[in-house]
Amino acid sequence: MSSSRRAVLRTLTAAASALALAAVTGCGGGAEASSDQARKLRYQGSVGQVTLPELAADLGYPGDVELDWIGNVTGGPADIQATATGQSDFGGAFNGAIVKLAAANAPITAVVSYYGSDAQTFQGYYVLDDSPVRGPRDLIGRKVGMNTLGAHAEAVLKTWLARGGLTPAEIRQVELVALPPVSTEQSLRQKQIDVAVLGGVIRDKAVASGGIRTIFTDYELLGAFSGGTYVFRDDFIRKNPDTVRAFVAGVAKAIEWARNQPRETVVGRMESIIAKRGRNEDTSLVRYWKSSGVAGTGGVISDQEFGTWIDWLAAEGELKGDKPKPGDIYTNQFNPFATGGGAG
Structure with missing residues (x-):
């Protein structure tokens, strides 16, 4: 564990x-x-x-x-x-x-x-535009920042990783980092983390600033x-x-x-x-x-x-x-x- x-x-x-x-x-x-x-x-x-x-x-x-x-x-x-x-x-x-x-x-x-989550409001998993991360296997050994562990963001991420073919041992190699929502975007832009989980108005503000892209969203995954x-x-x-x-x-x-x-x-x-x-x-x-x-x-x-x-x-x-x-x-x-x- x-x-x-x-x-x-x-x-x-x-x-x-x-x-x-x-x-x-x-x-x-x-x-x-x-x-x-x-x-x-x-x-x-x-x-x-x-x-x-x-x-x-x-x-x-x-x-x-x-x-x-x-x-x-x-x-x-x-x-x-x-x-x-x-x-x-x-x-x-x-x-x-x-x-x-x-x-x-x-x-x-x-x-x-x-x-x-719906078509307008959802949690997205974001990387910098120049990030090599594209799919589930690219997250092995990388850091994902989210507002809290053991909750929505972690459950959705691990569901996506499992559906992407990662084994439980490989999923455990994805490092989860708890960050306050207002600090997550900044941590991504400063490359302290590789992926940022952003939702709601915080996500929209970050997207409007440019320089980041989505790898997947909970709405795309689960409807x-x-x-x-x-x-x-x-x-x-x-x-x-x-x-x-x-x-x-x-x-x-x-x-x-x-x-x-x-x-x-x-x-x-x-x-x-x-x-x-x-x-x-x-x-x-x-x-x-x-x-x-x-x-x-x-x-x-x-x-x-x-x-x-x-x-x-x-x-x-x-x-x-x-x-x-x-x-x-x-x-x-x-x-x-x-x-x-x-x-x-």
Whole structure:
């Protein structure tokens, strides 16, 4: 097992262990919630970007459910670990990372998709124009920079390498380097890494600057799909079902609002949100926003969006015992679009 994979598994195992010792904290809010349910939700954001819950809150969709920003995070595994251990009330990550944490017996449940890949929004694997890297075998012995290990970028890369004919031993010779998203492009241009994994607005800004080219994208490899979901702790859901329902409905409506508005309208709203929150951030990233990439209407989750990664993790030997079932990890019960609603 590679050192990067051992580090990821240690992180997820530690999260599950810490959960058993964590004090149950009831923070959060509910638009339609009874007075004894939480009304503020602690969460982590992203520098220079607007998350779907932040957009939903600005649009007023969750009603009186408020968000309580506790800081920023650069990777999904760290975000859901904070949720599992009670440091935040919800977090979001790549579905494969959620499978790992759930398999480690962390009582968390995914409730709504929040990002994905489509023809407009995707994660690409980029090299400099003069790079000799063209195909999977060219990556042997080279460095690939990505925002976090053990998540979306690593899973997609290894799927591509395996489909390209590389053996497990050869795949282990591809060195994975964790880098903050805002630093990955610079590291590529300075030749500190050979391949940069870039997504969303960060990718579009890098491409617009020129001098780089794509070797493949997750959309080309897998087609349109939702890649990550927001999770809550099970104890929080039991105590605050109306709060969770208001949150999910708000995020779901924000997905559809952004899907159906002119791009300029969405970008303008995001710029306004960044300006109002006063964190001394650069708004240039959101100007490249194109879509959330979420596949399902209102972020409704499908079995396949977890099943794909359950099968991959099992094949990688990272799931012990019986494979979990997708339906044990997520629920659509709080999403009004799951039953054809959502317009109200």
